[in-house]
Amino acid sequence: MTDNNIASRDSQWREELRKAMPAKERTAIPRVKMPELDPAYRITTFTEEVNQGLSAEQAVTEATRCLDCPDPTCTKGCPVSIDIPAFIKNVQRGRNDLALEVLRNTSALPAVCGRVCPQERQCESKCIYNRMGKQPVAIGYIERFAADTAGSEPVNAQPVEPNGIKIAVAGSGPSGLSFAADMAARGFDVTVFEALHEIGGVLKYGIPEFRLPNAIVDREIQGLQAAGVKFVVDTIIGKTISIDNLRERGFKGIFVASGAGLPRFMGIPGENLIGVMSSNEYLTRINLMGAGREGFDTPVAHGKVVAVIGGGNTAMDSSRTARRMGAEKVYIVYRRSEAEMPARVEEVKHAKEEGIELMTLSNPVEYLGDEKGRVTAMKVQRMELGEPDESGRRSPVPIPGAVDTVPVDMVIVSVGVSPNPIIPNSVDGLDISRRGTIVINDDTMQSSIGDLYAGGDIVRGGATVILAMGDGRRAAAGMAAALIP
Amino acid sequence: MFKIVDKQHFSPAVVKLVVEAPEIARARKAGHFVIVRACEGGERIPLTIADADPVRGTITLVVQSVGVSTRKINALEPGEALIDVVGPLGRATHIEKVGTVVCCGGGVGVAPLLPIIRAMKQAGNRVVSVLAARTRDLIILEEQVREVSDEVIIMTDDGSYGTKGLVTDGVESVIQREKVDQVVTIGPAVMMKFVSLLTEKYGIPTVCSLNTIMVDGTGMCGACRVTVDGRTRFVCIDGPEFDAHKVDFDEMMMRLRAYND
Numbered sequence: 001m002t003d004n005n006i007a008s009r010d011s012q013w014r015e016e017l018r019k020a021m022p023a024k025e026r027t028a029i030p031r032v033k034m035p036e037l038d039p040a041y042r043i044t045t046f047t048e049e050v051n052q053g054l055s056a057e058q059a060v061t062e063a064t065r066c067l068d069c070p071d072p073t074c075t076k077g078c079p080v081s082i083d084i085p086a087f088i089k090n091v092q093r094g095r096n097d098l099a100l101e102v103l104r105n106t107s108a109l110p111a112v113c114g115r116v117c118p119q120e121r122q123c124e125s126k127c128i129y130n131r132m133g134k135q136p137v138a139i140g141y142i143e144r145f146a147a148d149t150a151g152s153e154p155v156n157a158q159p160v161e162p163n164g165i166k167i168a169v170a171g172s173g174p175s176g177l178s179f180a181a182d183m184a185a186r187g188f189d190v191t192v193f194e195a196l197h198e199i200g201g202v203l204k205y206g207i208p209e210f211r212l213p214n215a216i217v218d219r220e221i222q223g224l225q226a227a228g229v230k231f232v233v234d235t236i237i238g239k240t241i242s243i244d245n246l247r248e249r250g251f252k253g254i255f256v257a258s259g260a261g262l263p264r265f266m267g268i269p270g271e272n273l274i275g276v277m278s279s280n281e282y283l284t285r286i287n288l289m290g291a292g293r294e295g296f297d298t299p300v301a302h303g304k305v306v307a308v309i310g311g312g313n314t315a316m317d318s319s320r321t322a323r324r325m326g327a328e329k330v331y332i333v334y335r336r337s338e339a340e341m342p343a344r345v346e347e348v349k350h351a352k353e354e355g356i357e358l359m360t361l362s363n364p365v366e367y368l369g370d371e372k373g374r375v376t377a378m379k380v381q382r383m384e385l386g387e388p389d390e391s392g393r394r395s396p397v398p399i400p401g402a403v404d405t406v407p408v409d410m411v412i413v414s415v416g417v418s419p420n421p422i423i424p425n426s427v428d429g430l431d432i433s434r435r436g437t438i439v440i441n442d443d444t445m446q447s448s449i450g451d452l453y454a455g456g457d458i459v460r461g462g463a464t465v466i467l468a469m470g471d472g473r474r475a476a477a478g479m480a481a482a483l484i485p
Numbered sequence: 486m487f488k489i490v491d492k493q494h495f496s497p498a499v500v501k502l503v504v505e506a507p508e509i510a511r512a513r514k515a516g517h518f519v520i521v522r523a524c525e526g527g528e529r530i531p532l533t534i535a536d537a538d539p540v541r542g543t544i545t546l547v548v549q550s551v552g553v554s555t556r557k558i559n560a561l562e563p564g565e566a567l568i569d570v571v572g573p574l575g576r577a578t579h580i581e582k583v584g585t586v587v588c589c590g591g592g593v594g595v596a597p598l599l600p601i602i603r604a605m606k607q608a609g610n611r612v613v614s615v616l617a618a619r620t621r622d623l624i625i626l627e628e629q630v631r632e633v634s635d636e637v638i639i640m641t642d643d644g645s646y647g648t649k650g651l652v653t654d655g656v657e658s659v660i661q662r663e664k665v666d667q668v669v670t671i672g673p674a675v676m677m678k679f680v681s682l683l684t685e686k687y688g689i690p691t692v693c694s695l696n697t698i699m700v701d702g703t704g705m706c707g708a709c710r711v712t713v714d715g716r717t718r719f720v721c722i723d724g725p726e727f728d729a730h731k732v733d734f735d736e737m738m739m740r741l742r743a744y745n746d
Binding site: 263274284299 | 508509512522526527528529553554557568569570571572573574700701703704705706707708710711712717719722736739740742743744
């Protein structure tokens with residue numbers, strides 16, 4: 001799809017860029033620092049992004065650091081194998097439009113990935129700079145810069161010949177959007193069905209605007225609409241329209257990307273007290289429903305002293321949201337130590353800057369309430385690190401007798417989710433794992449039912465935006481190959 | 486957008502709305518509910534479907550004004566529209582022939598009870614319906630219930646209509662005179678609690694339909710969790726109907742007050 005001249009490492013312009021500066025000089029450039037809003041200011045705003053994005057000058061300098069390796073290892077760290085040096089070098093020569101085109105070849109949502117991907121564990125962890133004992137090229141920052149500055153052309157500049165084959169997608173989160181983009185680019189007639197009243201799935205209800213503004217998500221969705229993708233909200237596949245109904249209506253392939261459903265709770269006493277809620281509930285009330293803001297009817301509790309249980313990105317999002325809702329004290333309660341936290345390093349850093357306290361090696365064992373049933377305190381069991389478990393992380397072991405009572409007036413439980421049961425429960429003969437995920441062929445993403453493919457959290461149980469998008473891509477390739485042999 | 490095609494006041498606070506929602510009208514069964522949002526900026530609230538006409542493509546909702554959102558819904562006139570209606574949600578009522586079924590509803594709970602009464606009757610059961618309210622004006626859908634019941638008992642707190650007394654008095658009078666195989670109860674949580682305590686005493690299987698706080702209604706938020714048989718269950722996915730004898734009604738009533746002040 002891409003002109004060789006845009007992406008090929010052998011093209012003349014890439015050679016010239018490589019020759020323009022010796023490697024020694026490039027590697028001497030320090031890694032760029034992301035401009036950020038001041039913590040004292042940013043906890044007063046929901047919608048302003050903490051990371052402000054690189055300036056053109058910063059982006060070009062950072063792109064110059066990239067050595068344009070003959071055998072780039074960064075791309076191997078990317079779940080969707082983005083041609084990373086090609087887009088970086090296009091940014092370096094000032095062609096953000098072409099950089100975006102390179103990104104679009106493999107990723108439907110570059111402005112989203114540039115913001116929420118855990119680059120430090122993926123592409124950037126594989127950058128050659130690490131082996132030189134230096135900080136890796138800021139691939140994520142440059143990706144975001146390219147996506148934000150290149151304008152909002154439709155996904156496919158060249159019109160595609162429609163093939164007239166109708167495809168349905170259940171869920172408009174990252175996996176569904178990625179799949180829809182790829183199928184539309186192949187000429188399929190794609191309709192995405194969304195259960196909620198807004199398109200975007202977790203990108204809208206889950207990830208707060210200070211990390212991923214809704215306007216960015218909407219721009220990506222508009223790109224898909226321009227490419228011919230249709231969106232239908234308020235429609236639950238498996239409830240409003242069954243899989244059989246879809247077949248009767250002429251849909252030849254169905255991609256299930258219905259995401260993570262049921263929030264997990266810990267099953268400890270007091271968990272149903274008022275003021276104890278899942279991070280899904282808390283974030284949905286605020287992000288999707290606008291709770292706590294002028295003009296929105298949905299209520300939300302305003303905790304003064306808030307405990308967020310868990311150490312993942314959703315826990316960080318919840319804690320930072322609570323701070324912005326006016327909480328005076330917010331604890332992240334995590335049973336291991338900070339080093340084991342699954343959250344992105346940047347999110348933990350941002351949380352700490354915003355005054356969130358990490359209460360590590362601590363595990364809630366009970367919540368206490370008042371006569372009205374409102375939570376007033378939590379009992380936490382203090383832990384110490386023992387031997388490494390199967391995951392290689394040192395497992396937490398309770399310290400006998402070390403239980404403290406900590407006053408809190410709100411608790412947000414963020415210890416994971418189970419797959420949404422609606423579609424697994426509604427289709428006969430669909431192969432489901434013991435965890436409730438849909439079983440698929442790893443290469444094609446095809447389920448045990450021929451015309452039904454699946455990806456994202458409904459298959460993985462709980463993963464990242466980029467892995468969900470990678471699933472969408474693979475499913476599109478798999479389904480397209482099956483439908484047009 | 487989901488157009489309102491008909492509106493009828495049962496009482497100043499209770500309104501029947503017939504809403505265009507063809508997909509839901511086709512797919513719904515007795516016991517299902519929908520999530521409704523009245524307008525931009527509005528709250529998502531669960532409402533049980535009272536009736537549906539798959540040919541016309543409409544569903545019927547009966548809404549009592551109790552808060553901001555229900556007032557906004559009830560202020561809409563025919564020709565206007567609800568911005569979002571999603572469903573049908575929850576599990577449908579389990580309908581089978583068991584013998585004699587007592588269906589008791591309080592207040593607007595009679596609306597979601599009506600399709601269950603009809604389905605129980607169609608399945609070949611003898612159905613005795615007990616309708617209860619504070620006063621005569623709040624008894625709704627009496628005529629429709631009569632059409633599909635073998636017998637109807639009306640109870641009012643003030644004795645202004647039917648027999649003076651609580652819903653439980655009406656149900657107990659049936660239990661004392663004939664063999665009752667199952668009870669279905671829909672209404673305020675406190676009413677269901679006392680119906681449940683009564684039928685437990687007599688060992689009669691009892692189904693209740695819970696209406697808790699919800700946000701998405703699809704199993705995502707967990708706001709609707711209740712304790713049933715000592716386990717946390719989600720009303721939107723596992724319910725809305727449960728074995729009444731196993732529901733922790735006190736906890737449920739406490740949780741319903743989460744946003745009361």
